[in-house]
Amino acid sequence: MLPLLSAAADTMSALGSTDLTSLAAETTPTQNAPDTGGLAEFLRGFFGPLFLVIVSIVAIFFLFTREITRFMQFIILAIFIGIVFYVPGIIEVIAVALARAMGVSTE
Secondary structure: OOHHHHHHHHHHHHHOOOOHHHHHHHOOOOOOOOOOOOHHHHHHHHHHHHHHHHHHHHHHHHHHOOOHHHHHHHHHHHHHHHHHHHOOOHHHHHHHHHHHHOOOOOO
16 A cells, blocks of 8 residues: 555544545534635626726727727627626526526426
8 A cells, every 4th residue: 555545544543434524524614714705806806997908908909900890709708708707696597597498497
């Protein structure tokens, strides 16, 4: 047996368990765990203006080079990405709507 695996087996037998699922069930989150509740808001506030600046620069480039077709394609794609980025629950709503349209029970 590999040294790493034999050490893990010794640790498990010392704890009185023979499978990993019982060890995973016994562990509890520590009290010092970071609070990630505001992470999505922080990322949305940080990357939102950056996204708008990049979209504006690329759109102005397409307008100055007179590539109207690429400009329209880019704007439609940017609007779609912006909706997904700025509306928090849109992914779940779209997934449930697609599942219901295909006849899958979502309950």
